[in-house]
Amino acid sequence: MSQPTARGLTIRSAVAMLAFTLVFTALMAGTYLLTHEKIAKSAEAEKLLLIDQILPRSLYDNDLLHDTLTVPASAGLGVTPASTVWRARRGGQNEALVLEAAAPDGYGGTIALIVAIGADGRIRGVRATEHHETPGLGDYIDPKKDKSVGRPWIRQFETRSVDAPESSWQVRKDGGDIDYHTGATISARAVTRAVGRVARYVATHREELFAPAR
Template sequence: MNEPTAGGLSLRTALAMLVFTLVFTAFMAGGYLLTRDPIARSAKAEKLLLIDQILPRSGYDNALLDDVISLPPTPELGLDQGGQVWRARRAGQPAALVMEAVAPDGYAGRVELIVAVAADGQVLGARVTQHRETPGLGDYIDPRKDKNKAHPWISQFERPARDLPPAAWTVKKDGGAFDYNTGATISARAVTRAVGRVAAYAAAHRDALFQ
């Protein structure tokens, strides 16, 4: 029996690796195709549940997550890489905007937010979507971490606020209109001022955002 040559062994190895690669790639592609849509639906549902906390579905009748525009880098909102705006409509008319924003000056850095603003300029609510604030101290800006479950700190923004002057969009320690937790002012100040900037931006660009 002839002994296999080095070239023959190399060819067999290469063919085996090729077959393995093709089978593995097909397996991975199949898995991706099977899970892609469920993952996308899950992410969409999770995002909508978050928006529900600041904009009730009774306030609009369009497919909110499909009525979205992308903002370019927008320094006014802290969006160095741009962001998204979801547009709520009722009977075809503007109802509210849900806008991404970033407070760059949290105690531990960036605090990412979504803010709902009614078409008439009233801030409807805000939620923190990502932060690194100190556990047990500054993380009360996130209602999931706030010990006051009945009236979490961030629920202050769920009130008529369209007529507040710019100077009022900060904490009371700085002469503003919003409460804060003693010993943890920086986080609250950063979020409050960011929400104020969103309110101002929405008022200034309302028509363009809804077009």
């Protein structure tokens, strides 16, 4: 029996590698098809649970996660390169906007936020979705870590109008009326200023943010 040539061995190796690649690709594709819908639904459920904290589902009847607007990077929102705005409607009428925002000047770095603002121009709620503030000090911006369970610090923004004076978006130390924890002014100041920027952004762009998708 003749021994396989070097060329034959090369061809066999190439065929084996091709077969392996095809099988592996098919397995990966199959796994993706079986799981991607479940993963997508899980991600959507997590987003809704987060939004639920600042905007109850009873306030809208549209498909919130699919009635969205992508806005380009803006100094007003502090998010780059772009961010999502969710539009809540009830009976076809505008109810609220939920916006992604960020405070780049937190003590531990950028503080990611979501802000709900009603069609009447009043803030419905604010939440920090990601931050690296000092545990026990600046992390009170997160209501889950705020020791004031009955009235978390972050709730001071609720019902404030986007047309409110500048003092509404400053902590007391800077001449405003937002309380803060002694020794952790930077965290409170960063969030307060960021919410103020979002308020001004919505005041300026309200109509286009609520406009139905074309």
